[in-house]
Amino acid sequence: xxxxxxxxxxxxxxxxxxxxxxxxxxxxxxxxxxxxxxxxxxxxxxxxxxxxxxxxxxxxxxxxxxxxxxxxxxxxxxxxxxxxxxxxxxxxxxxxxxxxxxxxxxxxxxxxxxxxxxxxxxxxxxxxxxxxxxxxxxxxxxxxxxxxxxxxxxxxxxxxxxxxxxxxxxxxxxxxxxxxxxxxxxxxxxxxxxxxxxxxxxxxxxxxxxxxxxxxxxxxxxxxxxxxxxxxxxxxxxxxxxxxxxxxxxxxxxxxxxxxxxxxxxxxxxxxxxxxxxxxxxxxxxxxxxxxxxxxxxxxxxxxxxxxxxxxxxxxxxxxxxxxxxxxxxxxxxxxxxxxxxxxxxxxxxxxxxxxxxxxxxxxxxxxxxxxxxxxxxxxxxxxxxxxxxxxxxxxxxxxxxxxxxxxxxxxxxxxxxxxxxxxxxxxxxxxxxxxxxxxx
Amino acid sequence: xxxxxxxxxxxxxxxxxxxxxxxxxxxxxxxxxxxxxxxxxxxxxxxxxxxxxxxxxxxxxxxxxxxxxxxxxxxxxxxxxxxxxxxxxxxxxxxxxxxxxxxxxxxxxxxxxxxxxxxxxxxxxxxxxxxxxxxxxxxxxxxxxxxxxxxxxxxxxxxxxxxxxxxxxxxxxxxxxxxxxxxxxxxxxxxxxxxxxxxxxxxxxxxxxxxxxxxxxxxxxxxxxxxxxxxxxxxxxxxxxxxxxxxxxxxxxxxxxxxxxxxxx
Numbered sequence: 001x002x003x004x005x006x007x008x009x010x011x012x013x014x015x016x017x018x019x020x021x022x023x024x025x026x027x028x029x030x031x032x033x034x035x036x037x038x039x040x041x042x043x044x045x046x047x048x049x050x051x052x053x054x055x056x057x058x059x060x061x062x063x064x065x066x067x068x069x070x071x072x073x074x075x076x077x078x079x080x081x082x083x084x085x086x087x088x089x090x091x092x093x094x095x096x097x098x099x100x101x102x103x104x105x106x107x108x109x110x111x112x113x114x115x116x117x118x119x120x121x122x123x124x125x126x127x128x129x130x131x132x133x134x135x136x137x138x139x140x141x142x143x144x145x146x147x148x149x150x151x152x153x154x155x156x157x158x159x160x161x162x163x164x165x166x167x168x169x170x171x172x173x174x175x176x177x178x179x180x181x182x183x184x185x186x187x188x189x190x191x192x193x194x195x196x197x198x199x200x201x202x203x204x205x206x207x208x209x210x211x212x213x214x215x216x217x218x219x220x221x222x223x224x225x226x227x228x229x230x231x232x233x234x235x236x237x238x239x240x241x242x243x244x245x246x247x248x249x250x251x252x253x254x255x256x257x258x259x260x261x262x263x264x265x266x267x268x269x270x271x272x273x274x275x276x277x278x279x280x281x282x283x284x285x286x287x288x289x290x291x292x293x294x295x296x297x298x299x300x301x302x303x304x305x306x307x308x309x310x311x312x313x314x315x316x317x318x319x320x321x322x323x324x325x326x327x328x329x330x331x332x333x334x335x336x337x338x339x340x341x342x343x344x345x346x347x348x349x350x351x352x353x354x355x356x357x358x359x360x361x362x363x364x365x366x367x368x369x370x371x372x373x374x375x376x377x378x379x380x381x382x383x384x385x386x387x388x389x390x391x392x393x394x395x396x397x398x399x400x401x402x403x404x405x406x407x408x409x410x411x412x413x414x415x416x417x418x419x420x421x422x423x424x425x426x427x428x429x430x431x432x433x434x435x436x437x438x439x440x441x
Numbered sequence: 442x443x444x445x446x447x448x449x450x451x452x453x454x455x456x457x458x459x460x461x462x463x464x465x466x467x468x469x470x471x472x473x474x475x476x477x478x479x480x481x482x483x484x485x486x487x488x489x490x491x492x493x494x495x496x497x498x499x500x501x502x503x504x505x506x507x508x509x510x511x512x513x514x515x516x517x518x519x520x521x522x523x524x525x526x527x528x529x530x531x532x533x534x535x536x537x538x539x540x541x542x543x544x545x546x547x548x549x550x551x552x553x554x555x556x557x558x559x560x561x562x563x564x565x566x567x568x569x570x571x572x573x574x575x576x577x578x579x580x581x582x583x584x585x586x587x588x589x590x591x592x593x594x595x596x597x598x599x600x601x602x603x604x605x606x607x608x609x610x611x612x613x614x615x616x617x618x619x620x621x622x623x624x625x626x627x628x629x630x631x632x633x634x635x636x637x638x639x640x641x642x643x644x645x646x647x648x649x650x651x652x653x654x655x656x657x658x659x660x661x662x663x664x665x666x667x668x669x670x671x672x673x674x675x676x677x678x679x680x681x682x683x684x685x686x687x688x689x690x691x692x693x694x695x696x697x698x699x700x701x702x703x704x705x706x
Contacts, residue, residue, distance in 0.1 A: 323549040
């Protein structure tokens, strides 16, 4: 025994000091790491919302259109076939005149020609008018109030995206037109309001970003999710139950296990090219169809579901299996009556997270052509929804981000907000399900 | 202390329920049970005692083929239940386990209601024709498990909400609900407090009137209290088997004596 003086508990030894300092440092690192993560998340979310919320608002112009019989139905017999012969081109003068009339009615002085006056409306206005006339031929001859989309530059001007200084070379809009817009805004003819069409509508051509919506792509995504859920869940759960509860533990099952784990790490674009080669080139399934997209995403989601299901099955205490076998249940009864219900919350969580992953996947969809330009209406039947060409939300966002007009850029951000809303909803659902069905033993 | 008081000295010879002949168990390369021969009598409590890892639980699990679920476990020799080899190819372990019930070390009620816990076995074996039948079976089983009075008002509450001792008696009730002939108990009291242990031991003594009970225990006092026959296992061999009184007071083998007096274990 050394004869050094007794150490006091009140004084820290150098070693203790060192250890305390190390612990403090580590805590500081941890706090810093979390702070950086939160900061990034905040930047991301504020960025997305500040850029994307504009897409949910759109500028509308309210005008009174006189549906001239002389233009729309020259014979005057209201024959639908004859009315349909008038192309959108024939509606142009009506639209133009309606704006001119509005300007005159308000007593606004302007040097603009009639063509430029009509130019503040979306190029889709004629289509909207024609559809109305074909649906209501009896209204020909009357003057009816319409709410048309303003063209994207006017919309951009109201949202602060387009400035007078920046339109020097822009053929789509002039400073005089912007003056007119200012006056019309003061008069309440041009208003910005919530744009449901962005959420429910279809994509629009390069000329009409103001009319583009994500609704049809959303349906495409939903159809794919149905395929994924319908295939990946039963296949994945059956595979997991067999591997976890029934399969003998040997070299072969070890190899299968390792390969399933590896499959989960395969880049998604590989699944895309596999889908292209197998489903489209070999099996001749239709290109751009949600069915094919769903099949590819199923391949991608399967490993996720299998891994989480097996983890959920493993977490069920063996004593439950013993108890069931002990009263004479067969292996299958033990699994289906006792193990599976206990594992269900874990399986559900894994499935929802797998689906959320698949919902946001873009790369494989690009390879199988799920970027169809779909300006048509939503598919009417389920089979149509699965087999008709469609796009998907992330692919649509990618398409918009690619286009030259900055008005599409805003829509890409808007699409991201919708996609994020879906993902957050699904993840919240997963958490709620897990909480609700969690059982203790 | 009356720990070493023996429950029933007047043991008369009863007919053999289970006969093990030359049983060997291998776990992969490990030889867990070495040539065990034993005859377990009907309507008797037989205790398996021995130090940890001596193979008593392994042997118990052979009696209802629970070892089948372990891939590397290999059982040879004959185990006869009422003169039928339970390891015969034609025997379905599921039918066997309905006849040979089991209670485990840790109470393991299903995370379902008390009623469903007991009703599960009769349901899967089709013992009840209708709901009234099933109600009757459940009540009878819970009475035999000496827990009916405590739970009769809350049959629809989860079995996992009971205390440890109640859970274990529920598990016993669940095991007897399928009308087994043999009841295997693997250290049924090791997770219980002394009062719950006393209740379960009392119950075991009652069960003896109907079933052949085999109990594995670490506690020699427990073996002495509840059993009529005792088997002492050591390193995978059955060292000594005989009347409990004789094993504890006058063991033939020196190893048994060493264990009982606390020198090995």
